[in-house]
Amino acid sequence: MDLSVGIKISDWLKSSVTVRDALNQAMDEELERDERVFLMGEEVAQYDGAYKVSRGLWKKYGDKRIIDTPISEMGFAGIAVGSAMAGLRPICEFMTFNFSMQAIDQVINSAAKTYYMSAGLQSVPIVFRGPNGASAGVAAQHSQCFAAWYAHCPGLKVVSPWNSEDARGLLKAAIRDDNPVVFLENELMYGVPFEMSEESNSKDFVIPIGKAKIERQGTHVTLVSHSRYVGHCLDAAAVLAKEGIECEVINLRTIRPMDVDTIEGSVMKTNHLVTVEGGWPQFGVGAEICAKIMEGPAFNYLDAPVTRVTGVDIPMPYAKILEDNSVPQIKDIIFSVKKTLNV
Amino acid sequence: MRSALSFLSNALSRISGSAGAQTVSELLIDLSEYASLMTPSELTEAPPTCAASLVSPAVASQPLAEFNAQVTFDLKPCELYLLETGPAHTTQLTRKEGLQLYQTMQTLRRLELKADQLYKQKVVRGFCHLYDGQEACAAGIEAAISRSDHVITAYRAHGFTYTRGVSLKQIFTELTGRRGGVAKGKGGSMHMYAPHFYGGNGIVGAQVPLGAGIALACQYQGNQQVCVTLYGDGAANQGQVFEAFNMASLWKLPVIFVCENNRYGMGTPVERSAASTSYYTRGHFIPGIRVDGMDVLCVREATRFAADHCRAEKGPILMELQTYRYHGHSMSDPGISYRSREEILEVRSKSDPISLLRERMLSNNMASAEEFKEVDTMIRREVEEAAQFSCSDPEPPLSELCDHIYSNEPPMEVRGTHPWSKLRSIS
Numbered sequence: 202m203d204l205s206v207g208i209k210i211s212d213w214l215k216s217s218v219t220v221r222d223a224l225n226q227a228m229d230e231e232l233e234r235d236e237r238v239f240l241m242g243e244e245v246a247q248y249d250g251a252y253k254v255s256r257g258l259w260k261k262y263g264d265k266r267i268i269d270t271p272i273s274e275m276g277f278a279g280i281a282v283g284s285a286m287a288g289l290r291p292i293c294e295f296m297t298f299n300f301s302m303q304a305i306d307q308v309i310n311s312a313a314k315t316y317y318m319s320a321g322l323q324s325v326p327i328v329f330r331g332p333n334g335a336s337a338g339v340a341a342q343h344s345q346c347f348a349a350w351y352a353h354c355p356g357l358k359v360v361s362p363w364n365s366e367d368a369r370g371l372l373k374a375a376i377r378d379d380n381p382v383v384f385l386e387n388e389l390m391y392g393v394p395f396e397m398s399e400e401s402n403s404k405d406f407v408i409p410i411g412k413a414k415i416e417r418q419g420t421h422v423t424l425v426s427h428s429r430y431v432g433h434c435l436d437a438a439a440v441l442a443k444e445g446i447e448c449e450v451i452n453l454r455t456i457r458p459m460d461v462d463t464i465e466g467s468v469m470k471t472n473h474l475v476t477v478e479g480g481w482p483q484f485g486v487g488a489e490i491c492a493k494i495m496e497g498p499a500f501n502y503l504d505a506p507v508t509r510v511t512g513v514d515i516p517m518p519y520a521k522i523l524e525d526n527s528v529p530q531i532k533d534i535i536f537s538v539k540k541t542l543n544v
Numbered sequence: 545m546r547s548a549l550s551f552l553s554n555a556l557s558r559i560s561g562s563a564g565a566q567t568v569s570e571l572l573i574d575l576s577e578y579a580s581l582m583t584p585s586e587l588t589e590a591p592p593t594c595a596a597s598l599v600s601p602a603v604a605s606q607p608l609a610e611f612n613a614q615v616t617f618d619l620k621p622c623e624l625y626l627l628e629t630g631p632a633h634t635t636q637l638t639r640k641e642g643l644q645l646y647q648t649m650q651t652l653r654r655l656e657l658k659a660d661q662l663y664k665q666k667v668v669r670g671f672c673h674l675y676d677g678q679e680a681c682a683a684g685i686e687a688a689i690s691r692s693d694h695v696i697t698a699y700r701a702h703g704f705t706y707t708r709g710v711s712l713k714q715i716f717t718e719l720t721g722r723r724g725g726v727a728k729g730k731g732g733s734m735h736m737y738a739p740h741f742y743g744g745n746g747i748v749g750a751q752v753p754l755g756a757g758i759a760l761a762c763q764y765q766g767n768q769q770v771c772v773t774l775y776g777d778g779a780a781n782q783g784q785v786f787e788a789f790n791m792a793s794l795w796k797l798p799v800i801f802v803c804e805n806n807r808y809g810m811g812t813p814v815e816r817s818a819a820s821t822s823y824y825t826r827g828h829f830i831p832g833i834r835v836d837g838m839d840v841l842c843v844r845e846a847t848r849f850a851a852d853h854c855r856a857e858k859g860p861i862l863m864e865l866q867t868y869r870y871h872g873h874s875m876s877d878p879g880i881s882y883r884s885r886e887e888i889l890e891v892r893s894k895s896d897p898i899s900l901l902r903e904r905m906l907s908n909n910m911a912s913a914e915e916f917k918e919v920d921t922m923i924r925r926e927v928e929e930a931a932q933f934s935c936s937d938p939e940p941p942l943s944e945l946c947d948h949i950y951s952n953e954p955p956m957e958v959r960g961t962h963p964w965s966k967l968r969s970i971s
Binding site for chain 2: 239265268270271273275276277278279280281282283284285286287288289306307310311316317318319320321322323324326355356358379380458496497
């Protein structure tokens with residue numbers, strides 16, 4: 202219905218929510234919905250979360266459901282996994298995924314593989330979440346992207362939201378999923394507001410894990426990305442559109458299981474593919490997409506080899522000029538699209 | 545030499561006798577047992593004189609009035625750490641309980657010896673870590689908790705797998721990797737599961753935080769259950785164990801940490817791996833008990849004490865069970881390069897948990913030697929049947945290769961070894 206001034210009521214109903222608040226609301230709703238759900242991690246309770254993602258939850262739910270842990274990643278990740286084996290539905294927060302390396306044995310050997318090893322006798326409904334990948338000025342030990350490492354392993358689901366709607370729907374889906382889910386957030390996105398659709402208001406709004414979303418329709422080239430770089434792709438697409446190049450931008454949303462069908466369908470339409478990620482190139486998400494495309498029907502539709510746009514193959518430096526040039530910039534995406542299209 | 549001859553004659557008369565399930569396979573087991581030094585008492589056993597009947601040990605054929613229905617035993621006091629009082633110094637054992645404990649331990653013993661045999665026949669592959677010698681730990685702990693409590697252990701797991709309710713058939717068939725195995729052949733020796741039994745864990749020490757987590761779930765759900773979390777003297781030096789100690793203590797989780805100290809972490813004796821071998825004190829701020837792990841009644845009484853402690857919401861407690869394994873670390877370790885045959889023989893002759901219990905019951909007139917033999921015979925038959933089944937059960941179908949990746953999911957495609965191999969996975 203249109204008002205005479207040309208503003209749709211539906212526009213009024215849309216609200217703008219930051220990624221942080223979307224994650225917070227999703228956890229709040231799931232904690233309320235199912236008393237087996239609880240959150241544990243460093244500073245999640247009384248500090249309101251290192252990045253304030255869990256703000257207000259401890260005040261509302263108390264010590265039993267929001268648990269501050271000591272700095273013992275391997276120990277508390279194991280405790281979280283054990284509690285999932287015994288009937289609870291934990292959300293285990295890593296302050297950043299860099300610290301998950303201390304606990305990676307519990308994620309892989311205790312969580313991911315158990316349902317298979319037990320032939321279905323023992324499931325592990327757990328979510329491991331936290332910020333992943335580059336931040337700003339935190340240098341090498343605090344900037345690694347773990348998408349490729351975790352997505353390598355059968356038994357895990359690996360999810361990487363971009364915007365607030367992704368964050369809300371995918372986190373709810375992850376918490377309701379009976380499997381171990383690695384939920385890769387992005388610290389630089391926490392404060393970014395996005396408009397939310399009306400349907401996302403529902404407390405049962407979930408985004409299916411394993412399904413990518415076409416954020417922008419296009420005809421000349423397919424851009425595939427996840428997390429923060431989806432935004433970079435859309436920005437690049439806007440610039441390229443002015444030159445008459447129409448990019449189709451796919452937001453993976455889930456790294457494992459990856460929605461190859463959506464990528465293939467798009468490539469069979471556009472005949473060109475560029476992948477964009479923040480992580481390192483070798484053995485990365487883009488490398489996997491290249492391999493999958495070659496093995497499927499879309500290969501014969503390619504008019505050029507697939508191009509990967511990735512982080513630079515170095516540990517992350519500190520100085521701003523160095524850091525800025527260690528991750529994909531919009532101009533890198535534009536350049537790569539043009540090279541791929543040979544224009 | 546005399547004992548060797550009497551052993552051979554016993555074995556031969558058992559083969560030709562009418563009693564029980566004595567097969568060539570049983571003879572081979574007995575021979576292999578002898579080769580790794582049997583206890584003298586077993587060597588001088590007289591062959592059964594009567595035809596065996598399959599009698600449940602709880603309902604033996606002799607009139608009950610002949611025996612003592614219940615006897616009180618003195619127990620070796622436990623060393624205590626951060627505790628004013630410890631487990632009781634005496635325990636009451638009924639005839640029925642005694643026979644049940646005996647049956648459990650003897651079943652575990654025969655299970656492991658049969659697994660040894662199957663491994664040497666190459667129908668069991670990979671890792672096989674045997675528990676013989678440590679039977680009193682599993683049997684004693686299980687006798688003091690209930691099935692609604694929880695147990696998690698490391699890879700030397702066959703004992704608890706059985707006491708937690710998995711049948712011999714399902715255990716052997718998992719070892720031989722067939723479709724009837726408890727994990728359908730997907731897990732093997734180290735990955736067997738049952739309700740409230742979380743394996744079977746291959747990564748040393750990882751099970752300790754898991755066990756604390758299971759205890760957290762018990763506390764969270766308010767169900768008064770406890771989690772018995774076992775680890776060895778080798779795992780006792782893992783960092784994550786101390787992380788689990790800290791959190792369990794902070795949050796007063798109802799977890800009984802049990803260190804099964806069998807003196808050797810693979811090939812390394814405890815003195816060479818631990819700055820402190822007083823494992824029952826290594827919980828620092830967690831109260832501890834050091835228990836004779838070869839005496840099933842000691843283990844039972846100590847576990848009762850520990851479970852009471854946890855259920856009273858006093859937080860975690862640590863039990864060190866001093867025990868011994870007759871086999872090497874695994875089937876690829878003969879177990880005699882880092883310890884002497886004399887040491888093994890000495891433990892077998894002086895501290896064998898099964899012999900200790902049997903002699904206690906015999907000398908207190910709680911049961912007859914014949915009854916024990918009937919139990920032995922019945923167990924041998926059960927083990928033999930289960931093992932035979934495990935060798936004849938078919939292997940898992942290849943169509944199930946990719947099943948059980950995810951729980952509660954619609955069927956999905958899994959990539960095989962090459963792009964044209966598209967396999968199916970169901971939950």
